[in-house]
Amino acid sequence: MLNKTIAFIGPGVMAEAMIAGLLRQKLASPKNIIASGPREERGEELRKKYGIKATTDNASAVHEADVVVLSVKPQRLSEVMKGLKGIRADALVLSIIAGATIKKIGGGLKHKSIVRSMPNTPGQIGEGITVWAASKDVSEEQQVMTRSILSAMGEEVFVEDESYLDMATALSGSGPAYVFLFTEALIDAGVHMGFPRRIAEQLVLQTIKGSASYYEGASRHPATLRNQVTSPGGTSAEALYYLEKAGFRTAISRAVWAAYQRSLELGKEKPGHIAEVNDEEEK
Secondary structure (H helix, E strand, C coil): CCCCCEEEECCCCHHHHHHHHHHHCCCCCCHHHEEEEHHHHHHHHHHHHHHEECCCCCCHHCCCCCCEEEEEHHHHHHHHCCCCCCCCCCCCCCCCCCCCHHHHHHHHHCCCCEEEEEEHHHHHCCCEEEEEEEEECHHHHHHHHHHHHCCCCCEECEEEECCHHHHHHHHCCCCCHHHHHHHHHHHHHHHHHCHHHHHHHHEEEHHHHHHHHHHHHHCCCCCHHHCCCCCCHHHHHHHHHHHHCHHHHHHHHHHHHHHHHHHHHHHHHHCCCCCCCHHHHCC
16 A cells, blocks of 8 residues: 555545545555545645645646545535546545545546545544445455555445445444534533533543444443343333433434435435535535
C-alpha cells in the first residue's frame, strides 16, 4: 500500500477520516495521497494538516492513481463523473457514496473495477464499521487493498450481494444519528428531573458506553440482558412499559425502513436533482 497512489475525489469529513486512518496505521505515504475538490482552501487545510497533495482538478488527480476514492455528495456524483476522464484501466474505484450502485458508477466512468462501500461516522476515530461489495472485475489484490483502506476506519464487512449496501446505509450508516438522538433525549430527561446538564451528560454517556461493552462481552441476546435489569414491578419495568406503549420499537423499525427507502431513491434520481441528504450522507 505504501507505494500506491490514492486520489480522493471530494475531500469531506469521511475522506479525511480515511486519510487520517491510512497515515495513522502507516498504510500509505502522504506523498502518495491527493485530495481533490472545488474549494482550494479545503485542500490547503488538508495539505497542512497531513502533508498530502491537494488540487481542484479532478482529472489530474486521478490520472496516475492506483485507487480513486469517490467521496462526493450523492446529488453531485453524475456531474463529477463527467469530469473524471483518464482513470487508469487497472485502477480501483472505491465509492463511499450513499445510494450509488456499482452499475451507475461503472457506467458513468466507463470503468469495471468498482467497490461500493458504506462507512459510518465513528470511522473518524477508527471505531466505525464499513460494509462493502465489489464488481466481478475487482482483482484479489484490489480486494486486499480495499480491506486495508476500509480497516483504517475500523471494522469492515464484505458482502457478495450489493443490495445489502442500501440496508447498511439505513442501519449502520445512518445509525449514529439514531444513537445521538436517543442520547440527547436521555440527557434532556435527566435535566428535566433536576440534574445539572454536565452530570446528566456524564451519566448517559458512560451508561451507553458501558452497556455496549457489556453486551459485546456477554455474548447473549439483548433481551436476556434487558431482563436482568428489569425487576418485577420495578423502575425499569415501569419505564419499559411506557416505551412499549409509545411504540418505541415500531418507531425505530419504521425509521430504519424509511432510511432504506431513501437510499434506494438516491440511486435512482436523475442527474441535476437536488436531493435532501442527511448528515451521514454528506461525506
